[in-house]
Amino acid sequence: MKMWTAATALLSHWRRRPLQLGTLLSGLALATALWTGVQAINAEARASYSRAAAVLDQNGLANLVSPNGSPIPQSAFVRLRRAGWNVSPVLEGDYRFGVTRLKVIGIEPLTMPAQTNTVDLGIGGDLLSFITPPGMLVVSPATAEKLRGQTDLALRISDRMLDGAAFIDIGMAQRLLRREGELSRIVIAENQRSGLEPLEKVVPTLSVREPNAETDVEHLTESFHLNLTAFGFLAFAVGLFIVYSTIGLAFEQRRPTFRTLRCLGVSLRALAVLLLAELVFFALSAGAVGVAIGYLVASLLLPGVAATLEGLYGASVPGTLSLRPEWWISGFAIAVAGTLVSSAQSMLRLTRVPLLAAAQPQTWGRSWQAGRRFQVLAAAVLLALSGTLLLWAEGLAAGFAILGCLLLGASLLLPTVLSGFFTVMQRTSSCALVRWFWADARQQLPGLSLALMALLLALAANVGVGTMVSSFRLTFVGWLDQRLAAELYVAARNEGEADRLRTWLATKVDSLLPISSVDAEIRGQPMQIFGVVDDPTYRKHWPLIIGMPDVWDRVASGQGVLVNEQFWRRDQLRIGDQLELAGDWRAAVVGVYSDYGNPKGQVIAGLNALTSRYPQVSRLRYGLRIQPDQVADLRSRLSDEFGLPPGNVVDQAALKEQSRRIFDRTFLVTGALNIFTLGVAALAMFSSLFTLSEMRLPQLAPVWALGVTRRDLALLEVLRTLVLWLATFIAALPLGLALAWVLLAVVNVEAFGWRLPMYIFPYEWIRLGLVALAAAVVSALIPLRRLTGLAPSELLKVFANER
Amino acid sequence: MSVRSIAIAFAVTTMVSLSGSHAASEGFGDLGSPAEGFSVPRPGLLFRFPADHGPHPDFRIEWWYLTANLEAPDGTQYGAQWTLFRSALAPGEAREWSSPQLWMGHAAVTSSKDHFVSERMSRGGVGQAGVVAEPFSAWIDDWQMKGQAAPGADQLADLSLSATAEEFGYELRLSATGPLVPQGDNGYSLKSAKGQASYYYSQPFYAVTGSLSLPAGNVEVTGKAWLDREWSSQPLAEDQIGWDWFSLHLDTGEKLMGFRLRDEGEGYTSATWVTADGRPDPLPAAALKIVPVRTAKVAGRQIPVSWNVRIPSRGFDVTTQPLNDHAWMSTSVPYWEGPIVFDGSVSGRGYLEMTGY
Structure with a gap:
């Protein structure tokens, strides 16, 4: 009963401050949503890669291949079988059925190892039609749809088949691909009898290719998923800033309640358990909302991601999302973990502060000074590390490490830079109010620094990724013009x-x-x-x-x-x-x-x-x-003369348009994630300002008492927000450009193998700046309305009470 | 693409004679009619050797079927089986993967305690499996039955035989001490009163030496073996559901091949008595009487493992006992196949095959 009373007392805080509760929950939900969304996309893609692996690579079995890439004579397969080796032949190649290009995989069903049961040919008839002329193609439903009318071969549809690939009998494959008597590789089954003659003696010209833990597609797309994960994590980190500041405020504001409860006999332990339960409850409910939004985000983004993966890597990923435990559980887990981490400091303070001590938020500022020295040191180390990696390290992981160190280092440096800037401004002004303005801005930094860092990260990521994508597009379009020269x-x-x-x-x-x-x-x-x-x-x-x-x-x-x-x-x-x-x-x-x-x-x-x-x-x-004006004429004559279907005759303009569309679709996801991240950053900014406005009465009351009207105070508040925003935005520009440079010159080279020239697009910055400005103004508005609507008696109370 | 479905496909097209009733009912529709371009056995044909040791791709099914009754120096009894089945999806041969021929190998070793089985499958045309008449060689993967006789001599008179699987293997040398024996009417073996038939000859006179490799170690063995060669396109009548087949080495040196094709009624029995010097004496239909003596539960079904076998006209009356009740061939088309001993009017050893249970 006592616990219940205590719990209702604690919870009543949220009833009185619904906006704060809303901020906390929405911050947490948003952070979880982005994280979950990205994880869901990654999980879906990985699942389809393993399906691809099952179809294309016989589920991670070793293969015999020709080291110099020349075709393997079929006799090698027969020699191996006659030596007792349990092996099966495979011939792969691309084949065009009309306008549809398929990866044709010729297999031999009688010797194919059992663990590669990707497609069950079913009983009797199907196996026979598979191996008997004219033969049969086993394809996915989507591929079957594309193939209609393009081939005389019987089609068998299998849901487990990969889009764009087809199983066919090895003999038919050899004939289609005009590679009679040739194999691409020989699959080695896992179960082999003992006492076999060694492979290097039976087939000395072939070498064993061990199964890769990851498939080619997985390897190729690794960078893409790393990218998404990085974005998801960035968004989550920004989201946690919100949770951190809101929880900090809620604890601070409830200190009198804690004191009262403790005096009434609630043990520290019970209090801690109650608060912890409250946090976990919030985390779970916000997590549930977050997972739901994440699912929505992912299913909106997945078609784009699928297009990207298809366009960039030829990896086939379905455009529909399935509910996989690996991502929704991870969504809940990270919501709870994130909440606990960001409330750790507040919980710790709860246990340390003496029972009857008064709250002194101002002391935060002093201890912050000490923390800042440490921050500067950490920033220096990170930036140095980033530079060192840039000069000496190689590989995709190093590329992302450079990015990480750069972003983190720069954001840690931000409060110090801003503080320095405000100090200088304060010293150069003579008017007392202006000096107060700068000093007060600096005084606000400790509470705002996390939000500002989040804003810096989001803005820099936007500038960097935007520059990268635009540079890429400009280069790509110019390249298309050169490459697609035929009419x-x-x-x-x-x-x-x-x-x-x-x-x-x-x-x-x-x-x-x-x-x-x-x-x-x-x-x-x-x-x-x-x-x-x-x-x-x-x-x-x-x-x-x-x-x-x-x-x-x-x-x-x-x-x-x-x-x-x-x-x-x-x-x-x-x-x-x-x-x-x-x-x-x-x-x-x-x-x-x-x-x-x-x-x-x-x-x-x-x-x-x-x-x-x-x-x-x-x-x-x-x-x-041909002459460009003859294109239409020749086109129609081609279809008259040869009856070629429209897909078989494509003009340059259409091809370019198609390529551009694929390109734009490719970076749709990046753009969407950018906006989401910015949205979260804006929310972080809002929640920080909101938090501060609650605590700022003691600072504002004296100024008000000295004769500055509430209206002027409010104006100054807006001005200060704008100054903070502008300073952060200006700091974000060079950081964003550095980020773009690393993406273009380091990460892209590692991930895709090409290096792109960097172009600068100031108009995009202006657009981004305006968006961020709007976010900043909105985030300042609500706290501001409270300030202007504040009764003078409230301000007077500051002098009457301690708090 | 499971091995099982492949095996069932194989069964449907070929192994009707060996398979259970459900496969048979699916398969008889095809096999009942002599159409589809396959050749059909006719009476009055004389075997031409060595050519007839090789495959007959115009016929739907064919096998090289060897069973051996073996004994270790300490008297322990063993049985060994080596079979190569050929099954044609269409008559004739074609190059490389276009070949319509499918091949299936079965190997087994039976002792009183164990029964080891292995199976192999292969397409024809590429050399993974096949049979060459001279110099004789029949193989699937690394399993091989190879003629050791000189060119011109009887290619089946001297054979080396090997099969190795994950659990067991064997290497045997077979020397014929008698001639090849045509079954039925000079090699034309009737399988039903309606006229279904096959071409069928045997070499029942092998003396065997060699070694078995078993999980417990290698065992040197000697004994007797029997090779059956049979090909056909429509071996069973529509209402026949399986068969019980005996190959018996009598202690007198004589041999007896007898089978009963089971149907709804009495069944169709056929037998050939072979004298010790290899002269076949085909017995009239229904001369052979077989009656189950004891059944055992094997692989979830009741199987008659002990039989009373009688040929009243010859005063032949024996009871067979299996070396191992559980000689179940758990291959894609399952059947019972194992060594037996018999006693009665005469004693001896042999092999029993039962399908369709």
């Missing part, structure tokens, strides 16, 4: 049609540029080799980063090849390096071109050099150079 792109449906198309087009276009490629493994990485003809289009337009002066002559003659930027950077290639392309084909690197949006390495060789090594290379696609 019309056309794809034949089969080789026979391609032959007729070539003959027919020969007299109708200025030049015909075949787009032929093969999949190969170069330096142990899967990549594509493209073949190009010698044409002025390439000489004039192709976006080379560096190259020998006669680079196109060398490519045309077959002596040299071009590599894309990501391959060049990743493998630290130099011009003149010899590449082993396939079998005995070796060629020198003669140039490097930029290739944005492609996760993998790529090589461009002369078409003749390519076709002499890969006679079976597909010759279905062509770029056509």
